[in-house]
Amino acid sequence: MTGTAAAALTVLAEANWPGPGEDTPAQLPGFVQSTFSPVVAEVANRCLAARHEAPPAPAAVADRTAIVLVSASGDLAGATQVAAAVDTDGRIGPLLFYQSVPNSVAGHVATRWGLGGPVVCRCPLGDPLADGMAQARLLIDDGAADEVLVVAVEQTRDGAEGTTHARAVLASEGERR
Amino acid sequence: MRDPAGRAGLTGMAAVSALGRGPQAQLAGGLAGAAAFRPVRRFPVEHRRVRIAATLPDAGTLADELTGVVREAAAQAGLTTAERAETPLLLAVHGHPEAARWSDVDGPGPTAGQLAADLADRTGLGGAAGVYTCACVSASSAVADAAAMIRLGRTDRVVVAAGYLVEPDQFALFDAGRALAADGVVRPFSVDRRGLLLGDGVSAVVLERVDAVPAGREVLAEVVGWGRTGDAYHVCQPDPDGAGLARAITSALGRAGIEPDQLGYVNANATGTAFSDAAEAVALRRALGPALDRVPVSSTKSVHGHALEGSGLLELVLTVLALRSGKLPVNAGYLGQDPACPLDVIVAAPRSSASGYGLTLNSAFGGANTALLVGAA
Numbered sequence: 407m408t409g410t411a412a413a414a415l416t417v418l419a420e421a422n423w424p425g426p427g428e429d430t431p432a433q434l435p436g437f438v439q440s441t442f443s444p445v446v447a448e449v450a451n452r453c454l455a456a457r458h459e460a461p462p463a464p465a466a467v468a469d470r471t472a473i474v475l476v477s478a479s480g481d482l483a484g485a486t487q488v489a490a491a492v493d494t495d496g497r498i499g500p501l502l503f504y505q506s507v508p509n510s511v512a513g514h515v516a517t518r519w520g521l522g523g524p525v526v527c528r529c530p531l532g533d534p535l536a537d538g539m540a541q542a543r544l545l546i547d548d549g550a551a552d553e554v555l556v557v558a559v560e561q562t563r564d565g566a567e568g569t570t571h572a573r574a575v576l577a578s579e580g581e582r583r
Numbered sequence: 584m585r586d587p588a589g590r591a592g593l594t595g596m597a598a599v600s601a602l603g604r605g606p607q608a609q610l611a612g613g614l615a616g617a618a619a620f621r622p623v624r625r626f627p628v629e630h631r632r633v634r635i636a637a638t639l640p641d642a643g644t645l646a647d648e649l650t651g652v653v654r655e656a657a658a659q660a661g662l663t664t665a666e667r668a669e670t671p672l673l674l675a676v677h678g679h680p681e682a683a684r685w686s687d688v689d690g691p692g693p694t695a696g697q698l699a700a701d702l703a704d705r706t707g708l709g710g711a712a713g714v715y716t717c718a719c720v721s722a723s724s725a726v727a728d729a730a731a732m733i734r735l736g737r738t739d740r741v742v743v744a745a746g747y748l749v750e751p752d753q754f755a756l757f758d759a760g761r762a763l764a765a766d767g768v769v770r771p772f773s774v775d776r777r778g779l780l781l782g783d784g785v786s787a788v789v790l791e792r793v794d795a796v797p798a799g800r801e802v803l804a805e806v807v808g809w810g811r812t813g814d815a816y817h818v819c820q821p822d823p824d825g826a827g828l829a830r831a832i833t834s835a836l837g838r839a840g841i842e843p844d845q846l847g848y849v850n851a852n853a854t855g856t857a858f859s860d861a862a863e864a865v866a867l868r869r870a871l872g873p874a875l876d877r878v879p880v881s882s883t884k885s886v887h888g889h890a891l892e893g894s895g896l897l898e899l900v901l902t903v904l905a906l907r908s909g910k911l912p913v914n915a916g917y918l919g920q921d922p923a924c925p926l927d928v929i930v931a932a933p934r935s936s937a938s939g940y941g942l943t944l945n946s947a948f949g950g951a952n953t954a955l956l957v958g959a960a
Contacts, residue, residue, distance in 0.1 A: 491755070509717050
């Protein structure tokens, strides 16, 4: 983002999907027909667990922890299936309604961990993680958050439910504990 | 880098919706309470339960409409070619309109980032600096970031653009989700409200550091406060206790140093959905306390529909126009007070504004909330 000459944020925790030997993410209740949201939920959980051990996040940081989700592809499998159903007058399952925007899985993570900070979803203009970290920097500098969970996620069209990979970073201004 | 604490002034704005083209058409429709919902002709809807939306009959492509509003806003702000070339663009959209039907399955497909880069190029701006895809808080999030960038001295000027044109996929999803109002009317905060209706909304604003605006150019309003929070309550439903949205409102007022009794208007998020409107009413009471009894409230979604990723900016433009005119828009479709929404809702006729401060609220799936506080110049 424009004019970001500020120092890099401190990485408090991070996680990746897939890990060695991992292929299909665990099913995420309420989210269907795509691996996008299940991967986001899994990588976010791993990252937050590395910092906070178990949900919810401590009260001292929970309300001040933002979620920034960055994806150029978005839930491509979900969008493609909706488009195909529209074009062929096929049935559209009601669960696809809220999972059509990345906010919903961000809300799932926020609810599980009690995170009350801003929820921002972006399409990156360059490196996805760098885009997310720049957003995190702005939120912190503006006083909107103290910690930011950045999740960079991309999906390709391999397989009916897509192939998704993601990286999650929990960042703040402060020192690593 | 500039000194921090820059004030973000709005120097140009443009909007199109089913109410028509240009700011004056938006204000006229809002003041008249003239709901612009009509049968959908843009794509087949015979298999949909609801077949109505607020569409602009001669709307072009999303890219063309975004180009038009950016050019118009930049022209009102009096930006020279050189000034445009050094101004970054923040864009709020759902995604690239062609992405879901891209036939090259092995290729990356078009992205919202490309849409933004193309828009910046076509309008002579200094490149895209951010693309927001967070549903109904996309536009308002972009505005908050723009104001923050100016406040922090990272830039003197930003163009924010946002757009949604009613299209088959989101329409089908909202219909499948039983979110659309089967009676064809949007009734924010009203008894017997049945849900939302979608609407076209494409807008652009120019935000500039107030003390850097050249002499002879007008600052139309200031974004004096902003707040962003999450409910941490549910995947798609708002917290009925309104705590998250209340924190966003309090944050916006606090940033501006404004007390609730100085507020002259609230342009509510209210979509006409039973539980969401009620949650927002609770949030307003939590944040504003007894002062809420004297603050007129309306949701202009009652006339222009829900423009999704474009909604926050269209509603900001309407809020600015209303405050500048001294006349506050009508909350159309109102049948009577819902005990769960005890608000001073503007019905029947526009209300005079008692102050120059107005709050515009937006909420989205995932519990995302934004509050933007504007002060009329």
